[in-house]
Amino acid sequence: MYRRSFVVLAALAAVLVLVPAALAARVHVRVEGKTQTIFGTTEPTLNVTATALDALEAASLAGEFYYHVAQTAFGPYVDQIGRNPASASSGWDFKVNGVEPPVGADHVKVKDGDTVLWYWAAFSGTTGPMTLEVETSLVRGKRCFFATGRNDAGRSSRVRGVVFALNGRRVSSASGVVCTRLGRYTVKVTKSGAIRSRTYSGR
Numbered sequence: 312m313y314r315r316s317f318v319v320l321a322a323l324a325a326v327l328v329l330v331p332a333a334l335a336a337r338v339h340v341r342v343e344g345k346t347q348t349i350f351g352t353t354e355p356t357l358n359v360t361a362t363a364l365d366a367l368e369a370a371s372l373a374g375e376f377y378y379h380v381a382q383t384a385f386g387p388y389v390d391q392i393g394r395n396p397a398s399a400s401s402g403w404d405f406k407v408n409g410v411e412p413p414v415g416a417d418h419v420k421v422k423d424g425d426t427v428l429w430y431w432a433a434f435s436g437t438t439g440p441m442t443l444e445v446e447t448s449l450v451r452g453k454r455c456f457f458a459t460g461r462n463d464a465g466r467s468s469r470v471r472g473v474v475f476a477l478n479g480r481r482v483s484s485a486s487g488v489v490c491t492r493l494g495r496y497t498v499k500v501t502k503s504g505a506i507r508s509r510t511y512s513g514r
Contacts (some may be wrong), residue, residue, distance in 0.1 A: 329457050335360055337423045340370045343430040345395050345507050350374035352499075352510045356441035364389070366427035386415045392429065401433045410465040412438060431494060431505045439463050443470065443500050443508040455490040455513070458500045473502045 322429050335358040341351035350370045357369040364380070364387060379391040389405075392396045397403055402467070405416050406428045412419045421427060432440050444467070448455055452496040460470040467507050471487040485502030498511040 313339050332434060333494050338366055338421050339424075339426040340366045340371075341426075341428050341509055342367070342370055342374070342376070344393050345429065345431040348507070349376055349393050352412045353512060354509045359421055359427070361420060362417050363407055363412070363419040363421060363427050366421060367392075367405075367416070367429055380385060387417050389416065389429070392431075392477060395431060400435075401431065403429060404432050405429045406442060406463075407460045408465065409442060411463040422433075429508070430504070433504075440504075441470065443473070443502060443505050445475075445498050445500050445511040447498075447511065447513075450490060452493070453490040454493050454496065456496075456500075456511070457500050458484070458487040458502070458508075460502075460505060470500075470502060470505070473500050475500050478511065 314474050322403040336358040337356050339354040340357050340359070341354045342349040350373070355371055355373075357366070359366045359369050366376060367389065372416045376393055377391070377486070378389060378393070380387045381390045389403045392403055396403050404411065407421065414490055428442065430442075441462060442479060443459065444459045446459055447456040448457070455477060458470045460465050466493055471485060471488055473484055475482045475489050477489065477491065478496055493514070495514050499508055499514070
């Protein structure tokens with residue numbers, strides 16, 4: 312009787328442990344710091360409990376970096392990630408699937424396949440910085456990479472005057488396009504005042 316009760320309790324405990332994992336969403340997460348990527352240059356997939364704020368917690372655990380949340384009258388506020396605390400003119404913000412939500416990170420639910428980006432930004436005007444992306448296509452037998460940027464609403468446009476990191480080599484491009492021979496590449500694009508892109512990797 313004792314053994315049977317122990318088995319039942321053990322099975323119940325296993326179910327309780329598995330339930331939170333089953334409810335977690337599989338989310339792509341990246342954290343872009345003031346001068347470099349803090350976590351997830353290729354946007355790895357993590358188990359995230361429920362919200363965009365939970366995505367930062369999951370990234371912190373996976374990447375072993377520090378962050379701090381201040382409790383304010385408006386709700387939780389991320390006032391530091393890594394070694395950079397927020398100030399009156401700069402600080403930390405986030406986007407989900409390329410869009411900046413109108414509410415706090417603790418109120419934004421995430422689902423499987425979503426992308427959560429936390430980033431450092433200098434606050435000026437009514438809009439935030441563009442999020443850079445790398446797009447690619449074949450043009451006349453060459454591999455071409457294009458720099459695009461998304462605004463707070465997620466709308467995409469071509470970006471000029473950028474710097475590509477092409478297999479680690481810096482390539483400036485006034486047009487926002489660079490073409491090279493076929494092969495395997497890792498590519499990242501940066502521009503002053505914009506959020507650096509994730510790292511593209513492929514042929």
